[in-house]
Amino acid sequence: MAQHIRVMLVEDDPFWRERLTADLDKEPDIEVVKAASSRREALEAAASLQMDVVLMDINLSENRLDGLDTAKELMLTKRSELKIIMLTSLTDKDxxxxxxxNGAVNYIGKANFHDIARAIRDAYGGESPIHPDAAAAMRDEIRLMxxxxxxxxxxELKxxxxxxxxxxxxxxxxxxxxKSQIRSIRGKLLK
Incomplete structure (x- = not known):
């Protein structure tokens, strides 16, 4: 039997946690090894369970973006062996x-949950094309660098x-x- 892709889902909303777990359990090559509801639960599970991919909600408690910090902490403890896909309804560039x-290999909006299984397979295989939900923001950031x-x-003030x-x-x-700096900005961004 082929090896399953071991996934931990980290999601505080019971609806999404149950729905995504049920959807992923239908996939023949994906196994949800843990459905965590908090940062603490995710970090404890990561210390004791074998996993390949983490599906991480950005807001684990009251819009505090603590999923970002959790992802960073997971990357520090598990290093590059773990692939993190951020799952959220937030679309702001920052x-x-x-x-x-903080270590994510992809970023998918919850509205595009139908793309999650493919994103998990891509991440596991080391091929993580950036989902359209994040691509424009990343292109803009690269230009601004x-x-x-x-x-x-x-x-930013402009x-x-x-x-x-x-x-x-x-x-x-x-x-x-x-005025001089604005001319320089235009010159760099219009290339």
């Missing part, structure tokens, strides 16, 4: 980027709707410096 920085910290700050004069006052820089 959260997506933090998930990858070429900006200096000062340019990045100005770019994105928030501030004009050059307001940015000049906020950052205590001359208007000419702001």
């Amino acid at each position: 959260t997506i980027v933090r998930a990858f920085q 070429q900006l200096t910290p000062s340019e990045r700050e100005i770019h 994105e928030q709707g501030y004009n050059r004069t307001e940015i000049s006052v906020m950052l205590s820089k001359s208007l000419n410096t702001i």
Whole structure:
């Protein structure tokens, strides 16, 4: 018999925990070895159970993004052998980027739960194409990495709707410096 992909699901919402466990248990090559409901339960299970992939909810308690910290801690204890897929309803770019920085190999919105089994197989096989739920945010982040910290700050303020004069006052820089940095930002991002 072929080896099953051992999955731990970490999800605080009983509806999603039961639904995803039931769906994954129908897959012939996937075995849910643990359905944890908290950070503590996930870390304890990781210390005692063999697993290949973790499906991690980002908010394990009251919108605190503690799934991100749990993922990071799992990566520190289990290292690269563990593949973490973030599962969430959050779509903001900063959260997506933090998930990858904390060790996630993929990021899937709960609305696309039908893609989870394939994402698990891809992660287990070392082929983790980034799900469309996260791809745009990651492309944007890669483009922004070429900006200096000062340019990045100005770019973010522009994105928030501030004009050059307001940015000049906020950052205590001359208007000419702001104009020059905005030209530099445009030059780098339009390449």
